[in-house]
Amino acid sequence: MEHIKSLAGHFKRIRMLYLLILPAVLYFIIFTYFPVLNGFRISFQDYRFIGASKFVGLKNYIEAIHTPGFWRVFGNTLILGLSNVILTAFIPMFLALLLNEVQFTPWKRFSQTIIYMPHLFSWVIVGGIWIFILSPNSGLINILRSFFGKPSIYFMAKESYARTIMIGVNLWKQSGYVCILYLASIAGINTELYEAAMIDGAGSFKRALYITVPELVSTLKVVLLLNVMGALRIFNQIYVMRNEVIAPKIDVLMYYVYDRGLAQFKLGYASAISVIVFVITMIITIISLKLIKYKI
Amino acid sequence: MMRISASRKLFFVINNLILIALVLTMIVPLLNVLAVSFTTDLESYENTIKLFPRQPSIEGYVTLFQRVSILRPFLNNVYVTIVGTFLHVIICSMAGYVLIKEKFFGKTILVYAVTIPMMIPFEMIIIPVYITVKHLGLMNTLWSVTIVGVVSTFSILLMKNYFEGIPKSLEESAFIDGAGESTVFFRIYLPLAKAGLATITIFQFVVKWNHLLTAILFLNSPEKYTLQIALKSLVVSQELTSTTQSVANNTRMAGIVIAIVPLIFVYVFAQKYFIKGIMIGAVKE
Structure with missing residues (x-):
């Protein structure tokens, strides 16, 4: 019983640690990790704000290489x-x-x-x-x-x-x-x-x-x-x-x-x-x- | 007593001459800016070296606040700097505290999650961040420039460093008394890491006060402009980029002065934290 009680206390403590670091992690997910992945995806697209963006493969990269x-x-x-x-x-x-x-x-x-x-x-x-x-x-x-x-x-x-x-x-x-x-x-x-x-x-x-x-x-x-x-x-x-x-x-x-x-x-x-x-x-x-x- | 050789004396003289020249290249431009900002409109166009205004005048500042209406961007900047710095300090110190805890489920992944972003320069993700901000509906709000860049790995690691210097025995006795992690953090660790808090506060103050790129990306109406973006069109206005109505040199220099003054103020009063922060930063990065 004592053991379970301390285990519960342990989880409570860990939960508080998660809460303390949550804002930083959330920030990085929204403003760093997601944008990195999204930027990678967009680089293969003819991106538009409205409507569907078309997948164009390596076209953007090839265009870059050929642009003086x-x-x-x-x-x-x-x-x-x-x-x-x-x-x-x-x-x-x-x-x-x-x-x-x-x-x-x-x-x-x-x-x-x-x-x-x-x-x-x-x-x-x-x-x-x-x-x-x-x-x-x-x-x-x-x-x-x-x-x-x-x-x-x-x-x-x-x-x-x-x-x-x-x-x-x-x-x-x-x-x-x-x-x-x-x-x-x-x-x-x-x-x-x-x-x-x-x-x-x-x-x-x-x-x-x-x-x-x-x-x-x-x-x-x-x-x-x-x-x-x-x-x-x-x-x-x-x-x-x-x-x-x-x-x-x-x-x-x-x-x-x-x-x-x-x-x-x-x-x-x-x-x-x-x-x-x-x-x-x-x-x-x-x-x-x-x-x-x-x-x- | 050793005899000071002639070559030693020569070196001494040359060395100090170089340093005087160096210090002058730093000070003279600043004195020039300050002097011109206090000249009359007419005098500010004269081509004489100005380290003191001949007839001191605040015409430049009057134009700056009345015709250029710099007050709004200035206040916006104060708001963004204060709110942004406060959030930065609290979020980064909370995360730094978690990093000093002994191993718990998921700690390794959390450590990676908050350190990897140091390797990703903001300049290289401006397009997707722009899209994210747009989707979040934050475009053209002061929140956009407050939030973007509000957390930095540098400050998290710096706080972790400071927390590590606090004796474990303090928290152990608190835990025995039944205190939770949040109590230990707010009551024991934060008050004992004042030097660390001061360092990241000052650094973030400078970063936020000087923010430009986020303002370029997210702000598009003059009443939302923050200081740097408002000043950019003012101080950079030259014959070549005649986008703004021309203002006299004294007004342009007055703009620079009001952007510098808060920085100098902070620098003079908190110099020791700057040196400390620079060193830890270089070792950590």
Whole structure:
């Protein structure tokens, strides 16, 4: 009898656990799992909101492969994505090494606080700030140029500058955040290593090169992995900063999906591209995991 | 005392010069934005470097609230941010609590159910999520942007981490006293995980305050617009995309300032939680 009573109590407890996790699971079923499956299904359809959607097999996929516009945004995404992956991993590492050599703590803390800030801002804010700074008349850059007697350049309307601007502004926004990751892992390095190196007569450059950098490799791997997983997701920045003149150079896959799917309502076609991008992301992620031998 | 070599001194100077340059590239644009937002309409078009307004004026802000009527999107954003963050914190901490429990029937599948979504980027399912939201009748409602993205694996795992640090002996004595799981969760675990709650609250506050993609997807009438989507057409307006009636630079910069201020406010007051959250996030992901 006592046994049954405790069993009943056990079930009551488990029921409460199910109830506590239910909202999260329900959310993921409705807004993640179902959409993933539905997106896969729609990619094989000529999808309509009203009436029956026709099954068209691989037509959407074949259409994508034969559309020059798809390959163009694919190329743009690779160029922007790869540059972001590499630059926002290594430049912040360099900055962290420099910051680490600063002896005056308030100045160190102040500069950390400042360089992290842009990470908090939305792409509308960051895009708005830089479009203004790069603008032809009242923008800071062109005012500086006119000091040196150089003519004003309409940066945001020049195809040749478009990608550099996108990559540079992304670096401006993200590098402080990544830098903090490195600084935190530098703070975790065993100080005995440095003391031993100092006794052996190693200067600060040698200490950075032979102790700090190797200790940062594991953080570098995490950063690279995060960057790789985000590389093909670029959307907000392009949505905010694009215009028709520079669009051919910077339109990316996710913008293309949004535009074809929800502006032109070619939902099946857009879903097929989403599926392609998703599969590529998974493959790249798995390869990266293998390459960097990351243990989850 | 070791002698400081000349090369060491040189490095010291160069290092600090680089850092000063770096900090300036972060601060100068922001000061410029702030200064221009407080100029008169006329002055905001002058091509001089503005780090202080010559004759301070709130013309830009007046235009922003009167002609551009930013108040409605601003309040909508406040509403979505507060409700969304509250739901996020409660749902994620409840789920995180369940994950620290010892094995029970169905636990493994539940763990997978809440962690796999981390591998599925939202951007890649926008089409089917759009369809789901449409079928649920949530299109063009503030609920759509509040609910979509309200749960994240990141926060669930972060809360699980914090709960794991709470001594088991506390809950054991509560269970002996006849308390149920919900009592233990609300009375013991939640109050003891304040730092964790603060961290996910702040992170979600920033995420919700900055939400753009969901607003682009689900909102289509100006009275439902949230801040970022309303600002987008304002701050990005340039000669090339002449979709909106032109407003002066001071108004555009004023728009940026009102979107930044709450973020800076939160950042200044809760900086330690940011650093903590970043670290756990990087280790977990």
